[in-house]
Amino acid sequence: MAVLSGVVIFGGIRQIARVAEIIVPFMAVAYLLMAVYVLIANAALVPHVLWTIVSSAFGLQEAAGGSAYEGIATVFDAADASMGLMATINLIAILLLSGTIAKLTKDYFKQRKQGLAPVFHAADYPELQGKIDHGIWSRV
Numbered sequence: 001m002a003v004l005s006g007v008v009i010f011g012g013i014r015q016i017a018r019v020a021e022i023i024v025p026f027m028a029v030a031y032l033l034m035a036v037y038v039l040i041a042n043a044a045l046v047p048h049v050l051w052t053i054v055s056s057a058f059g060l061q062e063a064a065g066g067s068a069y070e071g072i073a074t075v076f077d078a079a080d081a082s083m084g085l086m087a088t089i090n091l092i093a094i095l096l097l098s099g100t101i102a103k104l105t106k107d108y109f110k111q112r113k114q115g116l117a118p119v120f121h122a123a124d125y126p127e128l129q130g131k132i133d134h135g136i137w138s139r140v
Contacts (some may be wrong), residue, residue: 035088
C-alpha cells in the first residue's frame with residue numbers, strides 16, 4: 001500500500017488527479033452504502049435515537065445549561081453531526097459532477113499540450129447550458 005501511495009504521490013498532480021478520478025466515486029458510493037447499511041441494521045433503534053436527540057435538545061436540563069462537561073460533549077456531538085452532513089453533501093456533489101469535471105480537466109490538459117493558455121468556453125459544454133451565471137465574475 002505504501003509503494004502504491006508513493007507512486008501516486010510522486011507521480012505529481014496529474015497522477016493524483018487520475019487516481020482520484022477513479023477512486024473518489026467508489027469511495028462516495030461505499031460511504032453512502034455503509035450509511036444506509038448502518039441505518040438498516042439498526043432500524044429498530046432509529047426512532048429511539050431520534051426521540052433521544054429531540055428530548056435531549058429541548059429538555060429542562062438543557063434549558064438550564066446542564067453541566068460544563070455535558071455542554072461541551074453536546075457541542076462536539078453537534079459538530080460531528082454537522083461535519084457528517086457536510087461530507088454527505090460533498091460526496092453527492094462529487095458523484096453528480098464527476099463526469100463534467102473529468103471532461104473539463106481533459107479539455108484543460110488538451111489546451112496546455114497545444115501550448116495555449118487554457119480558456120473555458122461554456123458553449124463547448126451543452127450540459128452546462130443554463131446552469132452558469134455569466135455575470136458572476138463581474139459582480140462587486
